Amino acid sequence: MDEKHQFLIETGPAPRHPSRHFRSAVFLAAIATLALGAIAQAAKSGTTTAAHRAQGQARAAKSQTLPPIDEAYGSKGAPITFEVFSDYSCPMCRNLYEQTLRPMINDYVAAGKVYLVHRDYPLAIPGHQNSPQAARWARAAARIGQFENVDAAFYDNQTSWATDGNLEKYVAAAMSTADFKRVQKMMEGCEPPGPTGKPDGINLPPHPCSLDPYIEQDILAGNQVPVKGTPTFVITYKGQRYPPGSGFVSWPLLKQFLDSLLSQ
Amino acid sequence: MPQDRKNAGAIFLIVGRLALAAVFLYAAYVKLKPQGGMGWSLGSLRVSLSMFAMQVDSYQLLPPWGVNAVAHLLPPFELFLGLWLLTGIALRFSSLVTALLLSGFFTGMVRAYVLGQEISCGCFGPGEQIGPRTLLRDGTLLAVALAVTIGAFLIHRRKEASTGPASLPPGRTV
Numbered sequence: 483m484d485e486k487h488q489f490l491i492e493t494g495p496a497p498r499h500p501s502r503h504f505r506s507a508v509f510l511a512a513i514a515t516l517a518l519g520a521i522a523q524a525a526k527s528g529t530t531t532a533a534h535r536a537q538g539q540a541r542a543a544k545s546q547t548l549p550p551i552d553e554a555y556g557s558k559g560a561p562i563t564f565e566v567f568s569d570y571s572c573p574m575c576r577n578l579y580e581q582t583l584r585p586m587i588n589d590y591v592a593a594g595k596v597y598l599v600h601r602d603y604p605l606a607i608p609g610h611q612n613s614p615q616a617a618r619w620a621r622a623a624a625r626i627g628q629f630e631n632v633d634a635a636f637y638d639n640q641t642s643w644a645t646d647g648n649l650e651k652y653v654a655a656a657m658s659t660a661d662f663k664r665v666q667k668m669m670e671g672c673e674p675p676g677p678t679g680k681p682d683g684i685n686l687p688p689h690p691c692s693l694d695p696y697i698e699q700d701i702l703a704g705n706q707v708p709v710k711g712t713p714t715f716v717i718t719y720k721g722q723r724y725p726p727g728s729g730f731v732s733w734p735l736l737k738q739f740l741d742s743l744l745s746q
Numbered sequence: 747m748p749q750d751r752k753n754a755g756a757i758f759l760i761v762g763r764l765a766l767a768a769v770f771l772y773a774a775y776v777k778l779k780p781q782g783g784m785g786w787s788l789g790s791l792r793v794s795l796s797m798f799a800m801q802v803d804s805y806q807l808l809p810p811w812g813v814n815a816v817a818h819l820l821p822p823f824e825l826f827l828g829l830w831l832l833t834g835i836a837l838r839f840s841s842l843v844t845a846l847l848l849s850g851f852f853t854g855m856v857r858a859y860v861l862g863q864e865i866s867c868g869c870f871g872p873g874e875q876i877g878p879r880t881l882l883r884d885g886t887l888l889a890v891a892l893a894v895t896i897g898a899f900l901i902h903r904r905k906e907a908s909t910g911p912a913s914l915p916p917g918r919t920v
Binding site: 736738743 | 781782783784789792793796797799800801803804806810813814863864865866871872873875
């Protein structure tokens with residue numbers, strides 16, 4: 483015991499309510515129980531996460547044989563890679579795209595400082611039922627080099643297609659008729675629902691299509707991060723991966739962070 | 747029995763303030779420590795604080811200048827508060843400041859959770875999602891800070907009533 487508290491014990495007045503002992507003991511016991519509960523839950527969660535990561539790594543390794551279809555902006559040689567795990571129906575993902583990623587694309591991606599990679603992480607939650615189908619359309623568009631137009635069209639018109647599910651209208655408007663026909667052909671047999679992500683793995687669709695392995699690959703990569711909500715972003719600079727960020731971040735603050743990395 | 751009660755109160759105050767001091771010192775350390783395999787330097791500090799600024803920004807409560815002010819002032823303040831709690835000087839004031847700060851954190855976290863913002867807490871560095879576990883932890887810390895504050899004020903009042911502030915040895919205060 484330190485000197486100060488010893489002083490207080492020696493000089494403090496006599497207690498008037500002995501029942502306070504009991505209340506103090508109950509309070510301390512409650513605090514200890516809460517703390518132990520939190521520690522136990524953390525330990526359990528850590529074990530589960532490790533198991534899921536191992537499962538994800540195995541599946542991701544299996545899918546590495548896929549020919550790449552990049553849903554990306556800019557040059558792979560850029561010093562910073564910015565990967566964003568996104569769901570096309572998620573309003574915060576739209577805000578991130580419209581207010582942060584768009585200025586980043588026009589500035590830092592165009593200047594060759596950042597390579598921006600879109601990763602699909604469609605969520606199986608109410609109101610997001612059209613997300614997997616949007617991810618399929620975007621992947622098909624990426625196959626013919628039209629990803630950027632479709633990506634922008636989906637975010638720009640999110641409130642519309644997320645409600646009525648009419649994705650084709652926006653894909654068609656984002657490219658030439660000939661290109662749209664090619665994309666439509668790739669989408670043949672891609673009946674909804676598509677694959678969706680969940681923290682402990684992936685929900686596989688009952689009717690898989692040829693584009694699904696790419697989306698599943700992104701979901702599994704997301705589970706390794708781990709993605710706990712969308713948007714989640716991962717920044718890599720000179721081979722060093724920084725801890726993931728989630729939610730919205732404004733462009734001035736993201737720019738400040740990117741500048742701090744580039745000035746190293 | 748009266749002596750037991752005094753001992754229990756004094757032990758709780760010591761354990762409580764040391765626990766809070768450790769939490770704040772650790773919180774400051776993880777916010778300031780170098781990220782991405784960098785060594786300690788001014789540059790690494792800039793990167794760490796910029797990363798913390800993005801976490802503060804994700805709460806969507808402040809404009810960018812406010813976010814930057816909080817992100818650059820909070821970690822040094824947490825360091826100061828941790829050291830203040832560690833010394834035990836003017837405990838009733840240090841614990842009151844701690845309780846107010848934790849109330850602010852807790853309110854922000856509850857708001858983010860209720861609004862469904864799936865964001866990093868930013869409490870102990872990046873990558874810690876706000877959820878029941880983080881709310882339980884921060885709620886517990888707030889309860890401890892409030893209990894220490896109340897205890898420190900009660901002891902101070904009792905001491906003043908029995909001995910008077912003039913009888914305190916120089917430099918001693920609770």
